[in-house]
Amino acid sequence: MKIGFIGLGNVGGKLSGSLLRNGADLVVHDLDPALVAGFVGRGAAAGGSPAEMMRNCDAVITCLPSPAASDAVMQEMLPEIGPGKIWMEMSTTDEAEVKRLGALVIERGGAAVDCPVSGGCHRADTGNISIYAGCDRATFERILPLLTIMGRRVLHTGDLGTASVLKVMTNYLATGHLLMLCEALTTMKAAGMDMATTYEAIRISSGNSFVHETESQLILSGSRCVDFTMDLVLKDIGLFQEIAERNGVPLELSPMLIDLMRDGQARYGTRAQSDRMIERLEEATGLDVTADGFPTVLVDDEPEEPGYEVKLKG
Known part of the structure; x- marks a missing residue:
């Protein structure tokens, strides 16, 4: 699959870095051209506009700071969505909003997933973060190989919106x-x-x-x-x-x-x-609640390991 990734900030930059580090065919986009240039220097391709990315990729991932930002990107991508295309929303967003945007994708024949992450930026950097995924089971199985590159524990939460x-x-x-x-x-x-x-x-x-x-x-x-x-x-x-x-x-x-x-x-x-x-x-x-010996930056000291689907009990 050719993967597009839109949003290279604190979390998105680390998740997309895991894809790139593990050999994914990756194209990227961000409003900050310096972030795009950094990824191009590491082997990714510049994706151009969101519309171009959806046209040229099998799946496009968005990881953006607000529902309004996701909506703006989606409006650009919609004309290029058709059967076989996948939109993966990795932002933390509102259930109603991801369902609304997802319905626009699905009515054009595409598939929509909300797949936010949990566990901190330091674990996103090593591919050891946890990922929730809300979508139909067939779509989940298509994207599971991507999710297990970006995260260690992947939970299928049910229908679109449940992950959010x-x-x-x-x-x-x-x-x-x-x-x-x-x-x-x-x-x-x-x-x-x-x-x-x-x-x-x-x-x-x-x-x-x-x-x-x-x-x-x-x-x-x-x-x-x-x-x-x-x-x-x-x-x-x-x-x-x-x-x-x-x-x-x-x-x-x-x-x-x-x-x-x-x-x-x-x-x-x-x-x-x-x-x-x-x-x-x-x-x-008037107290100083500090102590010697504690780190100023969090580093994930667990080795990167292949991800897996978390199975429900019972």
């Missing part, structure tokens, strides 16, 4: 634990606990999480740079809140998370790194 629902849910949970960890770490600092000991106490306990093992290290090192900004967090947790409202679930914690993240934006900037939320508590207490 689950992805938004996981980002909501990650945001909740980030904010709880900010409170926990600051409280332990105020109580006179050693921060390295505190980190390990959480890591080996029932309070552990993926967020702790990654983002707590960046908080404690003082880096606070997880390559995920507050505007993206607010987009994702806002989408989760919308899902709850559409389904009549009266959430209580979700609105609080949204208010806290909005306060972080007001203090540090719309696109401030999400881990800077710890600084709200540092400012309130």
Whole structure:
């Protein structure tokens, strides 16, 4: 298959890098010509416009910062979509929007997949990230070889749109634990606990999480740079809140998370790194919640391995 990849940012650049590193026939597009030039220098082809990419490729992957960006790209690609063409949306987006755009693809004879990723940019860089895929089973089996290049664990979530629902849910949970960890770490600092000991106490306990093992290290090192900004967090947790409202679930914690993240934006900037939320508590207490020995950049130390489909229990 000839693969087109549109969107070479923090996540897209790493996912497309895995395809290129593993020998995929790859063409790329981004609004930043320097990013395209970098990929061309490594062996990819410049794809031209989104319309040209859909015309010349078997599958086109989009990994973009907003539903509006995906819509704009789709409007360019639509005239070139026909039987055999596949659109793969790897952005974190709204279920209703991916279904709307996917219906436009399907009515022209193409196939549509929402396949967002989860696990952090450092794992996207090594092909060890997890991928959800929402589509019919026949389409899933066509694209599984591509997904197992970009990710380690691949879960077929059901029909188009289901992957986006689950992805938004996981980002909501990650945001909740980030904010709880900010409170926990600051409280332990105020109580006179050693921060390295505190980190390990959480890591080996029932309070552990993926967020702790990654983002707590960046908080404690003082880096606070997880390559995920507050505007993206607010987009994702806002989408989760919308899902709850559409389904009549009266959430209580979700609105609080949204208010806290909005306060972080007001203090540090719309696109401030999400881990800077710890600084709200540092400012309130006068404490410095850092420690020696923690990394300033996350690196995935697991070797790259072939991906596989995750099978459901039962």
